[in-house]
Amino acid sequence: QVQLVESGGGLVQSGGSLGLSCAASGRTFSINTIGWYRQAPGKQRELVAVIGSGGRTNYADSVKGRFTISRDNAKNTVYLQMSSLKPEDTAVYYCNCNVKVLVTGTWVLAEYWGQGTQVTVSS
Numbered sequence: 001q002v003q004l005v006e007s008g009g010g011l012v013q014s015g016g017s018l019g020l021s022c023a024a025s026g027r028t029f030s031i032n033t034i035g036w037y038r039q040a041p042g043k044q045r046e047l048v049a050v051i052g053s054g055g056r057t058n059y060a061d062s063v064k065g066r067f068t069i070s071r072d073n074a075k076n077t078v079y080l081q082m083s084s085l086k087p088e089d090t091a092v093y094y095c096n097c098n099v100k101v102l103v104t105g106t107w108v109l110a111e112y113w114g115q116g117t118q119v120t121v122s123s
Contacts, residue, residue, distance in 0.1 A: 001103065002026035002112045004095045008080075009117035016121070017083040022095030022114055024076040028102035034071060034078045038091035038119075048093065049080060063089075085121045092116040 008020035024031060035050030035058075049059045049069040057069055066084045071077065078095065095114035100107045 001101045002029050002097065002099055002110070004097060004112055004114035006093070006095050006114040006117045009093060009119045011120045011122065012085055014085060014087055014121055014123050016085050017081070018085060018119060019082065020080040020093055020095075020117060020119075022078050024097055024099075024112075026101065030100045031071075031073075031076060032098045032100065034095070034097040035069060036078070036080050037094045037096055038089075039094070039116075040088075040091040043091075045094065050096075051078060082119070085119075087121045087123045089119060090121050091119060093119050 006022045012018050033052050036048040037045050038048050039045040051057045051069045051071050068081045070079045094116045
């Protein structure tokens with residue numbers, strides 16, 4: 001009932017910057033939290049950053065001070081600005097949201113994932 005469309009990502013040199021965005025769309029829904037996870041080859045998916053409806057943020061220790069998450073509630077869009085990128089930031093980045101969605105007249109809690117976008121940082 002909710003679709004997440006990611007954009008951004010790509011190849012960047014170590015020390016460079018890159019931005020990601022993720023737009024949520026669907027019928028009637030309300031986003032509680034929205035954010036980014038990443039998964040590197042051979043590793044488990046991990047939290048990168050998340051932002052709540054009130055703007056409260058949570059970052060992985062490995063990205064604090066380098067990444068900034070923000071959201072535009074009117075556009076149901078979340079952004080991740082990444083700077084001082086390192087080769088270890090290389091991963092597929094997934095958008096994730098936890099929402100309330102109206103289903104046959106009842107609000108239901110649900111979680112959705114984007115398709116993922118590749119970020120590659122060369123040394």
